[in-house]
Amino acid sequence: MSAASSATKSAASSGPSPAVMGTYGRFDVVFDRGEGSWLIDTKGERYLDFGSGIAVNALGHANPKLAAALAEQAQKLWHTSNLYRISGQEKLAEQLVANTFADKVFFGNSGAEACEGIIKLARRYQYVSGHPERWRIITFKGSFHGRTLGTIAAAGNEKYLEGFGEPAPGFDVLETVNDLALVEKAIGPATAAIMIEPIQGEGGIRVCTREFMQGLRALADKHGLLLILDEVQTGVGRTGKLFAYEWAGIKPDAMAIAKAIGGGFPMGAFLATEEAAKGMVPGTHGSTFGGNPLAMAVGNAVLETVLEPGFIEGVRQKALRFKQLLAGLKDEHGDVVEEIRGEGLLMGVKINAKLPAGDVVKACMAEHLLTVGAGDNVVRMIPPLTTADEDLAEGVSRLSRALTRAKKPQ
Ligand SMILES: *Cc1c(COP(=O)(O)O)cnc(C)c1O
Numbered sequence: 001m002s003a004a005s006s007a008t009k010s011a012a013s014s015g016p017s018p019a020v021m022g023t024y025g026r027f028d029v030v031f032d033r034g035e036g037s038w039l040i041d042t043k044g045e046r047y048l049d050f051g052s053g054i055a056v057n058a059l060g061h062a063n064p065k066l067a068a069a070l071a072e073q074a075q076k077l078w079h080t081s082n083l084y085r086i087s088g089q090e091k092l093a094e095q096l097v098a099n100t101f102a103d104k105v106f107f108g109n110s111g112a113e114a115c116e117g118i119i120k121l122a123r124r125y126q127y128v129s130g131h132p133e134r135w136r137i138i139t140f141k142g143s144f145h146g147r148t149l150g151t152i153a154a155a156g157n158e159k160y161l162e163g164f165g166e167p168a169p170g171f172d173v174l175e176t177v178n179d180l181a182l183v184e185k186a187i188g189p190a191t192a193a194i195m196i197e198p199i200q201g202e203g204g205i206r207v208c209t210r211e212f213m214q215g216l217r218a219l220a221d222k223h224g225l226l227l228i229l230d231e232v233q234t235g236v237g238r239t240g241k242l243f244a245y246e247w248a249g250i251k252p253d254a255m256a257i258a259k260a261i262g263g264g265f266p267m268g269a270f271l272a273t274e275e276a277a278k279g280m281v282p283g284t285h286g287s288t289f290g291g292n293p294l295a296m297a298v299g300n301a302v303l304e305t306v307l308e309p310g311f312i313e314g315v316r317q318k319a320l321r322f323k324q325l326l327a328g329l330k331d332e333h334g335d336v337v338e339e340i341r342g343e344g345l346l347m348g349v350k351i352n353a354k355l356p357a358g359d360v361v362k363a364c365m366a367e368h369l370l371t372v373g374a375g376d377n378v379v380r381m382i383p384p385l386t387t388a389d390e391d392l393a394e395g396v397s398r399l400s401r402a403l404t405r406a407k408k409p410q
Helices: 002-013 064-076 087-099 111-128 149-155 180-186 210-223 293-306 311-332 357-366 389-407
Strands: 031-035 038-041 046-049 104-108 136-140 171-174 191-196 226-230 254-257 268-272 337-343 346-351 372-374 378-381
Touching (some): 087 104, 087 268, 111 149, 111 226, 111 268, 210 226, 293 311, 311 337, 346 357, 357 389
Parallel strands (some): 136 171, 226 254
Antiparallel strands (some): 038 046, 104 268, 346 378, 372 378
């Protein structure tokens, strides 16, 4: 036993273990515990976390309320399968229905699964509406919907499709968001739905305009299509609304969520109106783990917290402060910072051609600030929604030092 534990230790100190499949280029750091917006590594060094495990830890690390909810459920019951009623699942579904456009919720385990399920929902909707020929989905370059065969085809990112054979059929990937004429032109007799992120997260915090989102709603209505939103990254308070579609003053027909709703416990879901979900009858979809009691205990605790009076208003106030700080950073580093973009606490620092954003992310690491790179040479700043104001300021000054560091010739 002592041999095993010393082997583990040496693996941690001598770089990533070759036993883990090399699909990620990882930083050589092992985190041991977390406290709110801070992570502490195995050497005891503290890092300010402005990546939130890629927009997952919305309520910070080791949140006492979430830990208690999980621990309490863990003592009682872990899993039963969806062959039986699950009280936590019914409760969370009802809370989501009460606070969104939706009438129905299906629970899965990840964002990709939620997107995959929602693609099935759209096709089934047209099928049971007497339009089996309508099964194609309009999507957008720069999107990210997950890493399954269906969702990589949906996003149409060549880098993620390369080497995996012919992409799954049925997606018309448009060149850009915010161009309604392009969408209208792409709608044909086989179109079932339009699927879009209100703000492209992985794609570089590219924000869809209010007019564009409203235009998509109108086009979908005019042509009998479903408007599907992927709010896996934008949802659950991240943008300063419970869901980003609220900013546009529209309602989708269906929506995928994941990431923050589990606060770090793996879960995802897709939501739909009664009408959009009408094809999803027994036998059409399923998941062994989806919506299990452990996930639901945490999901309920997350949603309850985010829905507490003043929480989302608090996110908007923090976001305003954060935007001001980032605007100051742009003034200070105007030679490399081209633009600050985003909404709420989903912000992107667009770096110009002089510097790869990846170098900035690395320099942030050296300043013990965790950030996440994104497409379009953007550094994503996605702190927990509970980050204290002084930590927001601390993060921006670390980013400023990191930019200075990254600009220096190596
Ligand atoms: C992360 C993400 C996904 C995929 O979620 P996974 O849990 O990694 O499968 C899908 N859509 C968006 C917008 C995302 O940000």
